[in-house]
Amino acid sequence: MRKIAVLLLAVLSIAGQGQSLNRPKLVVGLVVDQMRWDYLYRYYDRYGDGGFKRLLSEGFSCENTFIPYLPAHTAAGHSCIYTGSVPALNGIMGNYWYDKSQKKIVYCTDDTTVSTVGSSSTAGEMSPANLWANTITDQLRLATNFKTKTISIALKDRASILPGGHLSNASYWFDNASGGWISSSYYMKDLPTWVKAFNAKKTPDVYLKQNWNTLYPIASYDQSTTDSNRYENKLGTEDITFPHKTATIVANRYESFRTTPFGNTYTLDMAREAIKAEQLGKRGVTDFLALSLSSTDYIGHSFGPNSIEVEDTYLRLDKDLSTFFKYLDATIGKGQYLLFLTSDHGVAHNPTFLYDNKINVxxxxxxxxxxxxxxxxxxxxxxxxxxxxxxxxxxxxxxxxxxxxxxxxxxxxxxxxxxxxxxxxxxxxxxxxxxxxxxxxxxxxxxxxxxxxxxxxxxxxxxxxxAGVDSWRVGASHGLWNPYDTHIPLVWFGWKIKHGNSNREVYMTDIAPTLAAMLHIQMPDASIGKVITEVVQ
The missing domain is CATH 3.30.1360.150 (Gyrase A; domain 2)
Incomplete structure (x- = not known):
């Protein structure tokens, strides 16, 4: 009898050792910079089946997600998404803020103790040193005893560095001087071979040579103001109308590249290279890929939310996302990755446009x-x-x-x-x-x-x-408490996500604790958000 009991305990012990915690192979955080919630539906009839429509038809949409702090700026938004916290606690007060003790303006990711990796410019003198709190990406690294990989990618340094957190294996951002991806000595001594090879292709030059014309006949863009108007900025050249002759831009060439939809395509190109080279999602642990698509913000600032440029950008992004999702299906496996799409802030309409249409400004x-x-x-x-x-x-x-x-x-x-x-x-x-x-x-x-x-x-x-504005007359801006700046999309997709939606009010701070609950890890150390129970059920 005793031998049978010992044998039974041994069998149970072996069975227990054979079980593993169920987690997705890869988590993809996708932040579309300056994406208002209503963009999910404003161009819905023109979206294809594989991009935004696929997210909405297969995923779970939190329709009333809001930013609970000021200002609604890029650095604060990315920090809040990944820390589950707010400026009062995570220390990222905006893109810039005034430091009383130093009596100077501080940029959110400035760090002169580190140096640029991948360029001779100073654009890599950046790190997460100003971020007081840790992130959900940090927590995943800690929970797996550093076995998981975190890679973060964005054209903007702050949109890459802050989501990657303090423990990112590699964070990459775009350098205007070299026209390629760079990093910081905070993360590495030299760029990996695969990044150097990718930079050597000079893909931004290839895209700029194409010029930016509308994806469809321009007369079909009936969700936008006519192309020639007084509400928009120029793109590098003297023209404010299509086609934008990006091939002829010489001065500030790569800065102008940011203000084209090709910047989003290029970022997703880099994401696919990272998945392949780093074997993300294929190493037996849950990896994390933090992506931010920055060109939507640059374009929105220059042309405003009622422009043909913004409409065309989202139609192109829809196609890019369809391609990216198919890539994830093929390489990671459909239903094997967890993805969320959200934004760091929205944007207000151009004030002159509002005034011309009899809306108080x-x-x-x-x-x-x-x-x-x-x-x-x-x-x-x-x-x-x-x-x-x-x-x-x-x-x-x-x-x-x-x-x-x-x-x-x-x-x-x-x-x-x-x-x-x-x-x-x-x-x-x-x-x-x-x-x-x-x-x-x-x-x-x-x-x-x-x-x-x-x-x-x-x-x-x-x-x-x-509809308050602060000293700007062309293009558009953001930062205020109003819904146009703070009502953001939040769609969950993939691993264990059931199709549906909720109109219950939730907040940007709820994203990180919801991820923590799904991954069975501790939430970030300054998190004040709550788990969105409809998503984890």
Whole structure:
């Protein structure tokens, strides 16, 4: 009897050792820079079956996903997606912010202690050093004792570095000087052979030689303003209309390349090379590929969301995504990879376009307002330079000047708030250190609390009226709390994802904890999001 019991325990032990945790072979995070939620449907009738329509018809769409902080900028968005956290806790206050202790503007990924790898430029002097929190990609590396690989790729350095986290095996971004992919000594001493070979093809030059014309007859772009209008910027050359003669661009050639749909195609080309060369999803552990498609943002800024250029970009991206999904099916296996598509922020319509179509625009020439405010402060308090800096809709007071002249900071704040709220374009001016005492809607209090850190935030923040703009007249911009900037797509696809959708309000902070739940790993260390239960069921 004892022998039978021992044998049974041995069998059970062997059986237990043979079981492994069920995880996808590969996770693909796909961030489409500046993609408004409504782009999923605005061009729906023109999408093919294999791109956005496939995501929606086979995946699960969280239709009401919002950004819960300010400003709605690229660096903050990518950081929030991957940390499950907000600027108040992860330290990424925007693309830039003012550091009070250093008394200077800080770029989100600047790091002069590291050097460029793959170019003689300084564009690789970057790292995640300013990111206080860790990421879901970091957590996956930790959970597997560093067996998994994380590779991140984007034209923008910040859109590659921040998703890759602190433990990325390799993060790559585009270099205007060399026209190829580079990295930083934070990650490696030299580019891998496969990246050098890929750069040697000079693919951006090949794409630029094609010129950018519309994918379909231009008369069929009926979701957009006519091609010749007063709302758009130029693309490298003197023309603002199709065809864009990219082959003739000489000055700032590779900077202009970013502002073409070919930049998205090129990024996905690089993604396929990375999967192949690094054997992602084929090594017996769950790897992570973090991708960000940046050209949608460059194009949106230049031409605005009602342009033929934006419509054409999304029709081309739809085809590129179809090709990419087919590649994943063939190399990783259909249903063997988990993919989510989202965005770092949306975008507002061009203010002149809105005005021409009889929609109220709260226009504000902030630079002129700041001069007027400084003059008023100087006249009232008899001191110059009370305001140290304005950035991310926030005024930073010059604490040194106030202390030297024994001026009560609270009194200065009250004066500034009263001055700003008399401006017809301003809804509220709020003391960032006393957000909860402000008479503003509760959801705005949550957004502002998520955005405030005493060591990095300003003293007073402006909340514009709806359709508020800050000193721009052509192209488009983003950053505010309004739905056009903060309502983003979030579609889950692939491994264990059931088809469906939900209109329940969820947040960008919920992406990382949902991934953690699906992968059975710890959520990032500053995460404040909640698991989207409809996705993991």
């Amino acid at each position: 709260a226009g504000l020439e902030e630079a002129a307002l700041r001069v007027s405010l400084n003059d008023s402060l100087q006249n009232h308090f008899k001191v110059k330079n009370i305001i140290a800096r304005y950035i991310n809709y926030q005024y930073y007071l010059n604490d040194t000047v106030l202390a030297k002249n024994s001026i009560d900071k609270k009194e200065v704040k009250r004066y500034i708030i009263d001055f700003l709220e008399r401006n017809p374009s301003v809804d509220f001016a709020i003391d960032m250190s006393n957000i909860n005492l402000s008479s503003i809607p509760g959801n705005l209090k949550t957004v502002l609390n998520n955005s405030y850190n005493p060591s990095l935030s300003g003293d007073i923040i402006i909340i514009f009226k709806p």
